[in-house]
Structure formats: structure tokens, C-alpha cells
Amino acid sequence: MAVITTLHRNEDGISSVIGILKQQFGERLQTGQAIREQHGHTTTWLTNQAPDAVVFPKNAEDVSEIVRICAEYQVPVIPFGTGTSLEGHVNAPGGGMSVDLSQMNQVLAVHSQDLDCVIQPGVTRKQLNTHLRDQGLFFPIDPGADASLGGMASTRASGTNAVRYGTMKDNILSLQAVMPDGQIIRTAARARKSSAGYDLTRLLIGSEGTLGIITELTLKLHGIPEAMSSAICSFPTVDAACQAVIATIQYGIPVARIELLDALTVKAVNAYSKLTLPEETLLLLEFHGSDTAVAEQAKTFGEIAADASGYNFTWTTSPEEHTKLWQARHDAYWATLQLRPGAKGISTDVCVPISRLADCVTATQAKTVELGFMAPIVGHVGDGNFHTLVLVDTDNPDEIAKADHFVGWLNDLAISMEGTCTGEHGIGQGKIPYLKKELGPATDVMATIKRALDPHNIMNPGKIVAF
């Protein structure tokens, strides 16, 4: 397991808080070992650091009460959505209370004329889209996992269709949040745009629970497009595929998704999803719009791809074909794990300017071969974001050390290309040193804000800014 830090435990405070909250929350406070461990980090390779108790609020007032009591006793508060984050965001390095928001899962209002909705933070993206379907609306952000929307806001999540619809930061109008002193605030009105003071909405989005707990979200919605089509095209090299991506973006084709699968991933997907795609670099696209528009977009992309040595270009508006292709993409994670049964996958998350993407992906492939890793790559390449899934035997310390070296090497490479160590997973515990490398003195400004808003460091301590 990767080494991560622990924080001082305030044993007396923790006992006191558990006693008080048990009285108030009864069965909605749990201290069993299994549930506590489920609420620590459970994904990839970071150590599980379980909280001391898990409490289940039903509304913002409950959350405020929990935070007030924790503030009084200076006990850590760690918000928990679905536990699908990847950088140890839900770990409790100094113990404390996990605040599980899964019972705050109501869609409070859908304003179809305004194309927005108001929800509690425990609503998951699939739950929301099921709720919206009858009204012809959808919420576009899709990080793969059926994460809670509060959690997605907290990590500034995005995923496959950010190239068209942006990330969580672009799709939230307003938040209600409980601040470190227990005060409940609303960050903005429900208006579509605003210049009303500091952008607390965006400050909380991506703050990973270190500045407050999100208790309500007002989200932008979109009409379900009249038509959707999918296209695939194979390329002889990563570089050729990236040239096609750059041309597609420059041409202004409003692609909804443009995903790269490297040859190794295609091989895994073929085996797992029983497809017969050429086992070379693949681009998989989705187009949204009117019937005319999606046909035009696919045609134009086909021409661009051909100019970039693409082959086997096919496109379809058949819902069955569409679903089959995208299911295969969504299953790529499971498919690639089969390349080395028993191994765990460690996902990197760099994002670089797309002019540097081909260089970055190609160098990454060479480096993993050099290190002897099986490490398939998938990328949200319209944004320059890609993930290497390094398949590691986590019982082998040599492999762990090599994987650690590789992650650092890749983050450094991306930063040297004016990119970031995290396009969408967030900093959590795992990326604190790289955040410092990437942004230097700006991290001091982050720490100043953290200290001002949370002087006793009770809100998800040990994440993003360490102090």
C-alpha cells in the first residue's frame, strides 16, 4: 500500500462527540467496524483510514448540528457520497465523523422552463437522469461511476462529455452549504448568471469537503437531444488520432464525446465485450443535435479522420449499436483489469494542452513498457485528459515502488507540458505533493483561505492543503 500520513487524534473530543451525537441521532449513528471501513478509502491503493463513526443526516439542519458539535470539540468531519473517489478523499487520517449523505437523496424541484433543478447532495447522477427523463431533460456530467452529485461537485468531476458540456464547475448555478462553524449559506441566486461578489459556488466546487459540506445543489439541465449518433475510427498511431482530435475541435464540430482507447485497451475491450475492433488506437465519438446536425457532424469528422490516416470509420444512429459501443467504453475499466487477473488498477489522471497530448500519451506508453507494466490508456481527449490504468500486484513492494515512481514521473511530465496532475479526480491525499509542484505559491493562498474559513482544521483534514 502507498504510504500516507496520519494526523493527531483528539481521542477525548471524538468520544464526547460520539456520545452526544448518539443521543441525538440514535440508529442514524453507527460505529461498527465494517461500516466504518466502508466509509474510509476503498478504491485503488491508498490505505483505508476508517472514521470513528458514521452519521446519516436527513437535512441541512442535521448537517449543521453535526458540524457545530464537531467544531465545539475540534473533531474531524468527513463528508461521504458514494465512496467512488480515487485519491483518498474519504479517509479519516485523524479519525472523526464520516457524514454519509445518502439519505439526503431527494430531487426537490425541477424547473423545466429554466432548465434547472434543485437536489439534495446524495442524489446520484443515474437517479437524477431517471427522474428527469419523462420531462425530456438530462444532466450531462458522466464520470463513469454512479456517483452522488454532491461528491461530483466536491471533486469538480467531469468525464466523457465534458468536451461539450463542461465539468461540474460549469453546470452548477448555486449551492447550499454548511460552513465549518455550522452556519448554512447559499452561494448564489438561481439566476443563469451573476456578478454578485466572490464566486463561492466555484470555491466550494472542487474543495473536497475541506471548506464546507454541500447540502443542496441547483444544477443546470439540458434538453435531451433530438438525435444522437456514434462514430468510431481506428488510427495507425496515437499521434494520428490526436491530430484528428485537434482538427475536430478546431473545426468547431460540437462533439459530445471524443474518447481515445489505446491499442491495449481495444484488445481488452474486444475480449471483454466480444467486439472485433482493429487492435490499434481508436477514437470513439458521440454527436448530439438534430437529425441533420448529427449527420453533418459525423460526415465532417469522417473527412477529418481520413485526412489523418484514420480507417474503418463507421457511424450509426441505431440506438442498439450506440448503446453497445458506449457500454463497451464504460466497461473498459473492467475489461482492462482482465488483462492481468488479480491485479489492482491504479488510475492516473493528467490533463495537458491538446497540442501536447500525443507526445504525452506516447511517452507514457514507452515508460510503462520500460517499467514492465501492463498499463492501458483511455482518454477524454477533446480536453487533453487521459487515464493510464497501471495494473499492479499490490502484494509486491517492488511493483508498488515502481508504480509510485511512474505516477510521479507522469505528473511531472504533464506539469512540464503546462498541464495538471489531475484533470478530474482531485487532489485528496494522493496528489498533495504534485499540487505544490504544479501551482507553487498559489497553494499558500489556498492554505490561507483554508485557515481563515476552518481555523481548527476540522473539515476533511489532510486533503488538498496539509497544515
Next chain:
Amino acid sequence: MAVITTLHRNEDGISSVIGILKQQFGERLQTGQAIREQHGHTTTWLTNQAPDAVVFPKNAEDVSEIVRICAEYQVPVIPFGTGTSLEGHVNAPGGGMSVDLSQMNQVLAVHSQDLDCVIQPGVTRKQLNTHLRDQGLFFPIDPGADASLGGMASTRASGTNAVRYGTMKDNILSLQAVMPDGQIIRTAARARKSSAGYDLTRLLIGSEGTLGIITELTLKLHGIPEAMSSAICSFPTVDAACQAVIATIQYGIPVARIELLDALTVKAVNAYSKLTLPEETLLLLEFHGSDTAVAEQAKTFGEIAADASGYNFTWTTSPEEHTKLWQARHDAYWATLQLRPGAKGISTDVCVPISRLADCVTATQAKTVELGFMAPIVGHVGDGNFHTLVLVDTDNPDEIAKADHFVGWLNDLAISMEGTCTGEHGIGQGKIPYLKKELGPATDVMATIKRALDPHNIMNPGKIVAF
């Protein structure tokens, strides 16, 4: 003139700083009365509060040096772009140094493959678009005035095409800024998206120089669309026009602009720009895309407008017609001033959920009639944002009092409709009380951040948060 507050003047500190900076900046520090007054508030009705000196830095190091010296002597620093802001943002209520960024006007890099550019803050939007034109690129945000991009970032500006391209917050990848202690930071990498820590980019956008001075911007760019078309349509009522807007947005037509002109504005525009539009509520639209797409979009809008009792629908792809219509829209400010020669225009800036827009505009029209004001309305109605230009004789205290009452009434109305007191102009001095009404306890959080980052309150004091 509207009454605004003054702050304590640190006379000794101001003299010392002027002495030191004069030595370092020579002719690039000016203290003449005319230039000082030009650098105080010069638009609409707020009192001009001139700074004590104006200094012209050439680079971030100059800005850092100025801020360090001002910090040492606790003297206010007020960044100045082109002076086109509307809420007293560049006033110096406690005196101090105006930092005029007009000499920092270089386009430092254009990355056409990445669709971004790096510029200094004094570059104006027209200058940038002229620079970009040969490469087939443009920067879309258009607040009307040829403002500096640093100023536009500072007020979170937007304008006519935010409905398609978003506001400044959506079009900036990264900022370089000088913080209140003189430290130079970079807020983000140049990657298209990032989850790397607190979103300092968005915290600075809209902070109106109260947290730092922007010294460099990395902006997202767009390809110039293959085709543009314009359409106009008249409506019997504001409500009918708003219904057409709602349907257009719901239908997902990617309109680039959708502007409402009320009957009074159309009358003024007809007279000023020698047009013969029906003198009723008008929608003016622009579509961007391929030839096929803009034709399809215009046709669909025409059908929607007809369903909402629209008439006189016409659309054109002729560049001459297009330019003529949009020139008339851009000249609406000057046109409406002619409705009452000699009067000054006071511009309101509320933004409400579009389901409430018709009610809000209709009530506003009734209220201005009741108060006896000539007050034409234009609106960026795809976002629910509209401006009432109240034509006021600023030598008449009764009118000033009535205008003040009206502005307050309208802000309160918008807030009661879940809207904001400012869609795009910002808080400055004029809207501080309404910000408090709109966001309540969130303004305490803003003040905490301000105090933490700028403990001596030297960065544009007396704006957004008063303490």
C-alpha cells in the same frame, strides 16, 4: 449624485508611497488633477472619487513592486482597465494609487491548436479579436464597451452572447495575479480542465481587484463560425416574446445571441439608426454554425416565434444586413439617450430565472411609468438578464431620489424572484447593500476571505465587502 461612503485617508502613507514610486517610475507616475479624475468613476451617477496618483506598470514585476510598497505603508491600490465599469469600481474612497494597466497590452502567445491565448490584462477585446482574425479565431465575450480583458475578468463580465459562450468565468483557463502581499501567483495550469485544488481562477474572476491584481490571462478561444445569420421578430407583448425565448432555449437551439428590445427602445433605435421596425417588443437573434445549421436554426426559431404570436419574422445571412442590425443594437445606448437629451442614463442589471423574466420586465415597465421615468429596456434574455436605462436629470434631487428608490425596488423584486441584483456589472460600491440582501450569511464568508488575504484592506477597499 448618489451618496457613497468615503474611507479614512492614510495621508502620511500616501505621501510616502508617492515619493517612493515617483523615484522608481518617473514619468510613469502621474499626479495631475485631470488624470486623477479620469481614473475615478466617470460613468453614470456615482460620485467621482479620484485616486492620489496614477501609476503605469509595464509588467507583473512592476505591479508586484507597487503592491509591496503600498502594503508596507497600508495605502489603497485600485486597478484600472479602461474605466468602463458602472458601479464605482475604480473609485478611490480612501485615496491611494490607481494602477493603470493600459501599458500591459501585449498578446503574449496564441496557441491555435489548443484554442487558447495568453495576454496581458490591458489588451482590449477588440484589440484581441483584431489580432486573432487572421488565424480564424475569436474571443466571444462582448459586453458592448471595448473594455480591457483584465477589467472584464475582474467584474465577471458577459454581454450579448453569453447565452451561447458563457461569461468570463467560463472562458478563462488560468490567471497570473499579484496578491495583496505582492506575491505573484499562477492560479492554474493551461490544461483545458483541472481538479487541482481550490479554484483560485474563479475566486479572482469577479473579485473586482479586492483580492489581487490580474497581470496575465489565459483565455479560451473559438473558431470563427463558418456562417452567421441574424433574425428579428416582433411580438405584441413582452410576455409573448419571453415565451418564445423560453421555447427556443428549451428546444436547444444553440442561439449565439438573443436580445430583447422593448417598444421604447425600438422607437429610439428607429430614430437613431434610421430603421423602420414595428415599435413593439422585438427579439434580435444571431446564429453561429455551418451554412446548413444556421439555416435550420433560423427556420426552427421562426416556427417557435409564430407559435408565440410573433410577426414580421425575417432572417438574413447577408453580412451588410447583419452588421446593420447589430450596429443598431450596439448603438441602442446612444439611441435611447436621445429620448431625453441632456439626461444621464442609469443602468440597472438584474437577472432572474427566465420563467420569471416576463413578469419582471412587465412589472418594471409599469413601475417606471408610475414614477414618470423614460426608461427603455434591453435584455440578454436567453440568460434572464436585462437592463433598464433610467433617463435622469442628475441636477434634480427629486429625480435622483426617485431613481434611487426605483433601483432598490427592482433589485428587491429580482431577489424575490430568486434572481440577482447584478447579472454582469458587478457590485462595486453601488450594490453592496443589495449583495447583503441577496446572499445574507454568504457575504460574511466573503468578508472572511477578504480579511484573510488582504488583512490591511489595501486592495480596492470599499468595494464588494465593506469592513
